[in-house]
Amino acid sequence: xxxxxxxxxxxxxxxxxxxxxxxxxxxxxxxxxxxxxxxxxxxxxxxxxxxxxxxxxxxxxxxxxxxxxxxxxxxxxxxxxxxxxxxxxxxxxxxxxxxxxxxxxxxxxxxxxxxxxxxxxxxxxxxxxxxxxxxxxxxxxxxxxxxxxxxxxxxxxxxxxxxxxxxxxxxxxxxxxxxxxxxxxxxxxxxxxxxxxxxxxxxxxxxxxxxxxxxxxxxxxxxxxxxxxxxxxxxxxxxxxxxxxxxx
Amino acid sequence: xxxxxxxxxxxxxxxxxxxxxxxxxxxxxxxxxxxxxxxxxxxxxxxxxxxxxxxxxxxxxxxxxxxxxxxxxxxxxxxxxxxxxxxxxxxxxxxxxxxxxxxxxxxxxxxxxxxxxxxxxxxxxxxxxxxxxxxxxxxxxxxxxxxxxxxxxxxxxxxxxxxxxxxxxxxxxxxxxxxxxxxxxxxxxxxxxxxxxxxxxxxxxxxxxxxxxxxxxxxxxxxxxxxxxxxxxxxxxxxxxxxxxxxxxxxxxxxxxxxxxxxxxxxxxxxxxxxxxxxxxxxxxxxxxxxxxxxxxxxxxxxxxxxxxxxxxxxxxxxxxxxxxxxxxxxxxxxxxxxxxxxxxxxxxxxxxxxxxxxxxxxxxxxxxxxxxxxxxxxxxxxxxxxx
Ligand SMILES: Nc1ncnc2c1ncn2[C@@H]1O[C@H](COP(=O)(O)OP(=O)(O)OP(=O)(O)O)[C@@H](O)[C@H]1O
Ligand SMILES: [Mg+2]
Numbered sequence: 214x215x216x217x218x219x220x221x222x223x224x225x226x227x228x229x230x231x232x233x234x235x236x237x238x239x240x241x242x243x244x245x246x247x248x249x250x251x252x253x254x255x256x257x258x259x260x261x262x263x264x265x266x267x268x269x270x271x272x273x274x275x276x277x278x279x280x281x282x283x284x285x286x287x288x289x290x291x292x293x294x295x296x297x298x299x300x301x302x303x304x305x306x307x308x309x310x311x312x313x314x315x316x317x318x319x320x321x322x323x324x325x326x327x328x329x330x331x332x333x334x335x336x337x338x339x340x341x342x343x344x345x346x347x348x349x350x351x352x353x354x355x356x357x358x359x360x361x362x363x364x365x366x367x368x369x370x371x372x373x374x375x376x377x378x379x380x381x382x383x384x385x386x387x388x389x390x391x392x393x394x395x396x397x398x399x400x401x402x403x404x405x406x407x408x409x410x411x412x413x414x415x416x417x418x419x420x421x422x423x424x425x426x427x428x429x430x431x432x433x434x435x436x437x438x439x440x441x442x443x444x445x446x447x448x449x450x451x452x453x454x455x456x457x458x459x460x461x
Numbered sequence: 462x463x464x465x466x467x468x469x470x471x472x473x474x475x476x477x478x479x480x481x482x483x484x485x486x487x488x489x490x491x492x493x494x495x496x497x498x499x500x501x502x503x504x505x506x507x508x509x510x511x512x513x514x515x516x517x518x519x520x521x522x523x524x525x526x527x528x529x530x531x532x533x534x535x536x537x538x539x540x541x542x543x544x545x546x547x548x549x550x551x552x553x554x555x556x557x558x559x560x561x562x563x564x565x566x567x568x569x570x571x572x573x574x575x576x577x578x579x580x581x582x583x584x585x586x587x588x589x590x591x592x593x594x595x596x597x598x599x600x601x602x603x604x605x606x607x608x609x610x611x612x613x614x615x616x617x618x619x620x621x622x623x624x625x626x627x628x629x630x631x632x633x634x635x636x637x638x639x640x641x642x643x644x645x646x647x648x649x650x651x652x653x654x655x656x657x658x659x660x661x662x663x664x665x666x667x668x669x670x671x672x673x674x675x676x677x678x679x680x681x682x683x684x685x686x687x688x689x690x691x692x693x694x695x696x697x698x699x700x701x702x703x704x705x706x707x708x709x710x711x712x713x714x715x716x717x718x719x720x721x722x723x724x725x726x727x728x729x730x731x732x733x734x735x736x737x738x739x740x741x742x743x744x745x746x747x748x749x750x751x752x753x754x755x756x757x758x759x760x761x762x763x764x765x766x767x768x769x770x771x772x773x774x775x776x777x778x779x780x781x782x783x784x785x786x787x788x789x790x791x792x793x794x795x796x797x798x799x800x801x802x803x804x805x806x807x808x809x810x811x812x813x814x815x816x817x818x819x820x821x822x823x824x825x826x827x828x829x830x831x832x833x834x835x836x837x838x839x840x841x842x843x844x845x846x847x848x849x
Pocket of ligand 1: 234253255257303
């Protein structure tokens with residue numbers, strides 16, 4: 214694994230009841246890189262994230278992480294998250310029974326052991342950080358509200374805020390713009406581009422306008438493997454890509 | 462736990478004040494310390510009710526807050542009772558045996574005393590040997606440590622096996638119920654070392670204490686009230702702040718909590734063990750007031766009742782658990798104690814002793830379907846009523 218790779222996935226396959234959802238997939242990303250992943254429904258984009266985050270164990274292949282090239286395959290979800298992989302889910306998943314502020318506080322980077330969590334009482338700097346994150350995702354005036362009362366778009370924002378709060382080295386973002394207004398989409402792209410200056414960010418998105426604004430390398434997935442990779446203009450000119458994805 | 466914690470949770474102060482007032486009032490009207498009016502057996506019922514409220518708080522922590530429907534917490538409660546019962550029985554029998562042997566011409570050897578105690582305690586199950594589990598029963602301190610250590614260790618081992626294999630939901634409930642049943646069946650055996658279905662008895666008589674039950678019942682009332690107050694403060698501390706956020710998160714979406722990096726299994730294991738210990742302390746205070754503990758107390762149905770109390774009181778709020786346990790267990794005592802007058806309909810006589818179970822079952826179904834917040838939910842209505 215080269216010095217300039219944060220995550221290296223190679224030769225990974227996984228099947229569900231005989232159906233190959235991921236087929237000999239290989240993927241690499243640098244420590245400060247923005248990458249868009251596109252592909253038709255069922256291409257395996259979410260399953261790819263499941264594998265990296267430890268939710269699904271692949272049948273074969275390697276998933277290596279960081280400078281020391283440690284394998285993520287032997288780690289559980291929580292350990293992978295603590296190693297620095299953060300994830301935003303396709304369907305926004307926030308803790309609806311708790312306030313926006315509690316959601317962010319829970320995500321805030323800190324010791325995750327039960328003993329220190331038990332004694333944790335938010336300090337001024339923690340509260341400031343939560344307010345700062347809330348401002349960044351436009352939820353500053355919503356802090357005391359229950360997350361369950363937020364609109365779909367606001368829940369998306371909250372989850373993005375929680376993702377940032379974790380301060381991960383790699384952000385896996387599954388369809389962040391679903392349910393957002395055009396202005397909100399623009400804000401999201403700006404945010405992701407900004408974050409990717411210091412971290413690795415993988416964004417799954419169907420909306421081509423959104424991907425164009427990200428202005429980054431694109432990986433096209435199809436039937437569980439990489440069909441094409443490169444600039445957006447390059448991959449959209451690829452006849453195979455047009456055939457399976459854009460031409461429909 | 463700091464002073465600011467209680468200051469920030471005024472409901473804790475309200476609860477403690479209410480509990481103190483209740484305890485004082487009962488004392489004032491008791492036979493032992495006050496003007497009379499409340500019978501000693503009723504004082505004991507109230508003291509026992511406080512213990513049931515404490516075990517309900519433990520149940521609310523593990524189920525209401527963390528979503529683990531344990532049907533085994535009454536087993537930990539019973540184990541706590543057994544642990545304290547062993548010392549009570551040993552120490553009291555020792556005094557009796559020593560007294561009897563002192564009548565003889567030559568002073569008894571210590572072996573004769575031990576044999577005498579053994580015969581007294583285990584005669585009913587045809588034995589006179591002390592089983593090894595009674596090794597510490599001559600020491601109050603050690604046996605009090607066993608009150609928390611034995612149920613705590615059982616919970617730790619059981620929880621470690623279950624949570625590590627990610628057994629959740631109804632499967633976990635069934636597993637806890639199986640543990641409870643296995644424990645009860647084991648204790649029913651004569652060679653369990655705990656006197657089989659005879660259980661441990663005479664627990665209301667404190668060794669070396671000549672005070673009457675009128676007085677002792679008030680001591681236990683105060684001890685139970687103190688334990689309930691401490692348990693309430695501890696539980697309120699645990700569920701406030703980030704730990705509370707994390708366990709409620711585990712209840713609502715366990716996988717999401719994992720993706721935030723929290724070791725979900727160790728949070729569950731810690732809480733399961735802690736609540737088992739709280740349940741055990743409640744049991745250790747309950748059974749000296751009840752006077753007897755036998756394996757029937759640990760029967761699976763008891764743990765199910767515990768869940769019913771918490772559901773009716775309103776899970777996910779501590780005062781809900783307390784209200785549910787107090788209300789349902791007191792009403793239950795009234796109905797099953799034969800105080801409720803039977804209703805003769807001519808063609809059929811409603812006997813509350815039998816019908817109470819049906820009412821309880823129906824109210825559980827009603828609460829689950831139509832009032833998931835339970836009695837505690839009424840407080841929300843009052844609050845929203847004030848606002849509007
Ligand atoms: N746990 C599972 N069990 C069985 N099949 C699964 C499972 N997870 C995913 N699949 C299947 O694997 C394939 C890939 O699914 P995946 O969710 O990764 O697609 P996707 O690219 O994220 O699609 P979308 O754009 O619709 O979100 C689909 O055919 C899906 O039905
Ligand atoms: Mg998907």
